Amino acid sequence: MKKWKCTVCGYIHEGDEPPEKCPVCGVGAEFFKEVVEEDAAPAAASPAAAAGAPPPEAKVGGIAGLILDYHLHPITVHTPNGILPMALLFIAAAMFLGAPGFEYAAFISLFFVLLVMPSVLITGVVVWLKRYRGATTTIFIIKIGAAMVVTTLLTIMVVWRIIDPEVLAGAGRWIYLLLGAVMVGAAGLAGHLGGTMVHAGRH
Template identity: 50%
Template sequence: MKKWECTVCGYIHEGETPPDECPVCGVGPEFFKEVVEKEEKTLTQAVLEPDSVAAEKQSKPSFFRKMVMKHHLHPIAVHTPNGVLPLALIFLAIATMFGLASFEQAAFYSLVFVLINMPFVIVTGIIVWQDRYKGAKTKVFGLKIGGAIIVVATLLALLIWRLVEPGVAASPGRWTYLLICLVCVAGAGISGHFGGKLVFGSRKH
């Protein structure tokens, strides 16, 4: 039986033809190439390279791009929103329900920290998307980008509201404020889920 490899995410499909859609990253069959065993390769296949591959080798990525890819800076960076945002939500929920100002303040500084980190998360994510996944425009990547937009938009809304109304956690609008924070966490969860699918979904178990 033939094997087909997705050139975007590395998923391996077994069958006579490539799948209509990659189950991991969502690209079409044109992004699949047949996996040829080493002993079956001809001399021509082993030596000659497509023009696109040769051009790719000639292009020299910037120092920053190389560091992002070599040291996996995007997966490292996304741990900040994925880890801190749920904690901020818990702090804010405690402050909202029990009127504890110290927990509200902890939530506020947590949100500030995540917002400061988001540009690095987004930039490194774009680099990984372009370099590793060839900038594929599929549903998976659209959802990841959408999740990041939700996080940034809700963070800005939360922090601006808090600056305009410092006592928001004790105000009549506190439940709406808490709901926006929940949406922010959900946005991070969406991006994290599909990021994990891209990383681990193509691995053979």
């Protein structure tokens, strides 16, 4: 049985032919490359290598290379994915328990995540362009859409709280809670899809 590797996400397919579509990232069969066992074809002895063919995974240099090598996207993305659910709990606690400390904790949490968001977005775009070649299949469209939803709702919630510090005591508090719930859902979806792709290459 032959093995085929998705050159976009790293998914390994076993079969005589590459799959029509990658089940993980959705790119077509033309993105699959047959996996040749190293002992069967030593790279140094192959004519293609001697002729100066590019290595299978070309190294990315500069800042983009650092972002990939040091996994800065998965690291930065744990800030929203870890803190936003807590912020939502703080909002709910402030609304239902009425304790003022929770309201402030929610605001500080949201504000801190907003400060971190640019690095989450920039590292995400770099990984998408460099590692996944800017593929525009469904999984990437959903991830980018989810990131825009999170950033937009987060900005609205922080600005709203600055304009109206009493928001969680007022009539708009249910809308505020709803915005928070949608934001946490979108962040969770983006994180889940990211995890799916990261683990696709580890068969």
